[in-house]
Amino acid sequence: MQVMTSKRYQEAGVDIDAMAAALDQAKEEIRATKTPGVLSDIGLFGGVFDPSLVGAGGECLVASTDGVGTKVRIAALAGKFDTVGQCLINHCVNDILVQGARPLFFLDYIGTGHLDPDWFAQVVHGLSLACKENHCALLGGETAEMPGIYDGDDFELVGTIVGAVAKGKILDGSKVVAGDRLIGLPSSGLHTNGFSLARKILFDECSFEVGDHPPELEGASIGEALLAIHKSYLKPVLPLLQKERGVHACAHITGGGVLDNLPRVLPKGLGAKVLTNALDPVPIFPFLVEKGKIDQQEAWRVFNMGIGFILVVEADRCQELLEELEKAGEKPKVVGVVEEGEGVRLED
Template identity: 50%
Template sequence: MSQKPTSPSAATATSKAGKPAEKTARTGVSYADAGVDIDSGDATKQRIKHLARKTFNKNVLSEIGGFGGLFKLDLAKYPDPVLVSSADGVGTKLKVAFTLGVHHTVGADLVNHCVNDIAVQGADPLFFLDYLATGKIDPLVIEKIVTGIADACRANGCALIGGETAQMPGFYADGEYDLAGTIIGVVNRDRIITGSAIQAGDMLFGLPSTGLHTNGYSLARKLLFEVAGYNPDLYVTALKDKVGNALMQTHRSYLSVLRKLTAGGVVSGMAHITGGGITENFPRILPKGLCAQVEMNSWEIPPLFQHLQELGNVEQDEMMRTFNMGIGMIVVVPAEQVKKAKAILNRANERFHVIGRVAKGVRRVNYV
């Protein structure tokens, strides 16, 4: 009968045949044994630092890697500053990214969504923080994602000053991750746009979206992949595109054109059309006692939305409160400023549609 070691430090044991067993070295369980590769994480963070530094400006006072990012506010430019913040994610659009192996656009989706959310209040973006969580770090995938974030930050004049890259083995399936971000912007108090200036008779200018942006993907994926049985690489005549490409169009930033409109003094309110569509987003800026009359024939619904509706026989009301339907931003323009607003948009080479007006009534959107 073999002898059992009496303590963890025992180096040998006797086999059933009476011969000494091989010596075994006992080592402690490491973080890597639990699925977290610290070395890979550290290497990835070095790549991220390089990308983030490209977005820095003179107001960034810290390096990537500190416990917090430091940013100096320019009080000469903003003498009466009000900080504006927003946080969001990319949602189940990421599922399409996983399937296609396309990771460089979702970072831009995230930044542009957040930029638009604060731009409608007249704010300029200052800095951005990202949160990226995955089961196992793939340095090349992480680099593609952060490259998209950094490129979009630079395009919007925003510094990427920090964030978190988390390894959470067992929490995410292999090859999957989640992505979210927080943006901080600033606006002078007397330039804040809340919609309080909106009046009956104001006109609604709709600015085109680039596809679904980052909303409605759970329904879109069900209709395209389950109901229709499409695969992402299939070219669909009704879409005039491959399914995956149509779904992965980047959520655009409206910052540049909104700045031109606000500088021109032709804006009384703005609404970013995200989850909830026009139906639920536009009333958020309407004063009490006012409604929106939206004319459904005032713009052409893009093929993607038309095809989605046909595939599932989706009710019109459901479409309007799930998708942006081709309108990603609504700008409210006082009636007397319509001509000037059109001129500004034309000079900016920005397509637009006058999609309705503000009227007296219950605070909601009426489709006519």
Template identity: 45%
Template sequence: MNESRSEAYAAAGVDITAGYKSVELMKKHIQRTETPGVCSDVGGFGGLFQPDMTGMKEPVLVSGTDGVGTKLKIALLMDKHDTIGIDCVAMCVNDIICCGAKPLFFLDYIACGKNVPERIAEIVKGVCEGCIQAGCALIGGETAEHPGMMPEDDYDLAGYSTGIVDKAQIIDNKTMKAGDVVIALPSTGVHSNGFSLVRKVFDVENADLEAPVEKLGGKSLGETLLTPTRIYVKPVLALLKEVAVKGISHITGGGFYENIPRSIPDGLGAKITRSQVKVLPIFDLIAEKGGISERDMFNTFNMGVGMSIVVAAEDAEKALRILKDNGEEAYVIGEIIESEDKITII
């Protein structure tokens, strides 16, 4: 047991012994994420990882960082903290996979008003579950107490991940052409974007988050909103082994209108057929409760589509089969056309 303790620091609001206890509680979760390449234990000054670059001619590292945003407010109101870490991992690794890279490792950062070791361990438990779903290792992190800057019960969570891809296998849009097909990978819900609007629409601080809601299939609003962001790494990696993918978009803040165009070259656009998009009930409820236009909904939320993938028309059936075999009920939502508008929803 670490004997370090500062009475003066504790009087200022920082209990360093709580940090030691947090680490001890989270170790069993972190150990579950270990993958070949991990070269260090948690607690050092840096996380060490030796990547396997066998068969790669020009390995390229791809990095991503993100947070969970104000979805954390729902976790705090529900006093449920064991899934929010999945969201944090998802927001990073789902971006990395858009380049075709396999995530290697992850690091997290938790800032809190007061370190409650059991709660910190629950947060990290979720991070570890996300890492397992993504096939990467949690090799380090940091928990910082911010007394006087944050309320005692408050915290923020951010993460960082690095992946690797052979340069020749990086997904770009150079081969995309009119006639290619846009495939949707379903989301699990709101994921981790647009929660400032969600919180306003439902007035979550004053709402009954635990009452069953008929329009949500009997689930409560809180349970529905806390549903973790889906991690698409493993099914997409399986697809990349067999199909030439021309573009991938992670549908996050900005919805369809901001994210799908990011993977499309100039002179082309995505024509999305609105009737083919399988909108989840939570989005209908948000639109109804908030009086939000369909255009704004598609420009804010994922609307039930967490990721879009572009493949050649002749590869679409094979791609759908591979994705289904790997747990994704993927379906076609549109096509690539010659257009100066990067996206059209009709």
């Protein structure tokens, strides 16, 4: 992260001193995410990482870039900015876990019209916290003030994760066969997808405010339900992938829902039946479906509908994997089965 200072530049709307102060405040937290692989300090042009120092020498790299989308709008409405940083890291961790990889390092990008040291510190706190939880170094990042591109409290929070997996352990779905069971792991809420539609339904159409507590949300406010932290599935799932335990593929249920994400990891000629009622979703999902009068196909394409992650597993080993996941603190459910055909068929 780079800091400039310049009077004339400030006149153009770029407040460089505020950025410097916020960065100083954040540096200690970023340093605390260091793993033995990190060879560089903050402030260099690039972050340097030696995979061999964390047991990943000679392994393949898996990389993914993603953002938290308009979830930042909810954060701004609620004045609570730490959770979106955690959402971003956990989202990216799950994206590479799907291919069997564990995190090595992460680089973030924050674009904003005007950097507010308070929310910036909260965002970095969230990023750092989730990095530590996932044993992922926050290796670098960039913060850009671009007045005119972003209005008011808006900002963009995206990042890139790089992880590692031994070549022989890459999960590519090629072992999936008809009859494989689908184990679903519960999501905590919308995770980081579907916020454009959720905001339209709840704020534009129903005129809710973030502090409202509709009874359907069972105690949570609108803001709390929407900001629920995107879960990382690294801890329960990774141990099942590192040994041959009968996991044939994984799908992270992000934008596009189960309907679009599950087929991404199924071989040609195979589809799946998914049971819509196998897993009790958190209350925000039935609430959104009812308030928005969303039909089922639509709902399962835009939202994760309570299923954050799916493991496609050998039928014979399904029970044993369910027990293992329960021991790891998860509440797994069989949510469907792989079948001949293509695409996902929902069944009530």
